[in-house]
Amino acid sequence: MTTGDNAKAAVAEALNGILADSFALYLKTKNFHWHVSGPHFRDYHLMFDEHAAQIFATIDVIAERVRKNGHRTLTSIGDITRRQSIADNDAAKVGAADMLDELRSDNLMLVAKLRETKELAAEAGDNATDGLMDDWTDQAEERAWFLLAIAQKD
Template structure:
């Protein structure tokens, strides 16, 4: 009898334990990326105030950038011979970036919260990079640098946009 995931076993040269460690790190990043995407869209939909148009457009651009990484993250998991997230519940169990279900959040607080969340994602990406480099997964190591740069840029834009004067 074949093992349950035998049909999904993608060949990889990574050692089994290393591939599993990489997949676990990437699945955590993927869950946090979805949480950050949805929070960014939530704030995009609910932002208000004198800078509405600028904030609305910036948050939409940032959400699109975050969403664009999700497929690449999931595909890296699959390329290592592992499985990835399958549901909203799976995301909720793995995410470390907190949801914001408040009825009202000021634009200033939105920008600050998203800035901190993007910096948290940078921290998570850096921790994952260590695991990935230890596994000698060069391809994932290269793209994680791009995802880190994108999150740093989002945090920077959110910081600069929220400055007074």
């Protein structure tokens, strides 16, 4: 097990990346919530809002884990932009099926980052962060599952 300042710094850096991606995914999910249209409008509109609320609920906890580990967290939209790996979607028109696919892919990307961070937290002996990664991984996997199930053709 690796302990010390370098291990904690690696966890904080990874958490800041997850935080940036969480902000990006939250805003993209709200964007799609606001702009979805078509025959399944109501279902998608409500689901996107539920997903956004779930993502938003993690944001403060992520930042507080960084601070509890003695490091600084994100400070601005620019800081988010520099650290995010989830791409923005500024398209004027996105079809509902494309929204579902894109959000599923983004949630799976977040799952991968959560798993990597769990490993770093375990190496650093950061049990609290390690445990949180399990909960957030489960939430992101569930969102991806819902998005896949809804996109399936009968």
